[in-house]
Amino acid sequence: AQSVTQPDIHITVSEGASLELRCNYSYGATPYLFWYVQSPGQGLQLLLKYFSGDTLVQGIKGFEAEFKRSQSSFNLRKPSVHWSDAAEYFCAVGNYNQGGKLIFGQGTELSVKP
């Protein structure tokens, strides 16, 4: 069965520091991979997605993620964090052949120190 693991429940970084949020997936074939962000009281917003091709994908708000098949990982990175990046981040895996079902990780809450 597909699964997504985000090992870090909560991360705190200083403003201006770099950020990496971890995501590991379990899936038998090449998955579709996504990162979403959720601000308090809001729905989820798509940051970026990977389907195929270049394993380094660029997203909105200066985020990028790298697909590493050998490690079954899809980590999210940002070189310099802004206070407005404080939110909850969700990694998700999907499969075209399973009728549009996305499986989400439990989320990583990001706090940003001034």
Place this chain on the structure above:
Amino acid sequence: ETGVTQTPRHLVMGMTNKKSLKCEQHLGHNAMYWYKQSAKKPLELMFVYSLEERVENNSVPSRFSPECPNSSHLFLHLHTLQPEDSALYLCASSQDRASYGYTFGSGTRLTVV
């Protein structure tokens, strides 16, 4: 504004009440979804509709009843809920299956008292 609108934003209801959550999308998408988001738990997929037909029901209790009258609208009818049903209910839509990712609404914060 994401193009997926959920109403109401907040709802408080008693355990004997009947209420409905509404979701509307103006993106021309063919699939719509209900997710439940409880504190400290992963998002739980409840229902999937594709081209107005329910294609998945993830063992959701019958006190939750979805309705999809057309490709732009999705409802979640609620009756005799339990306090543990209090959560953020998120609606999402996608062009076609999972290929394009989901567009989410802002959710309805439901409190059952």
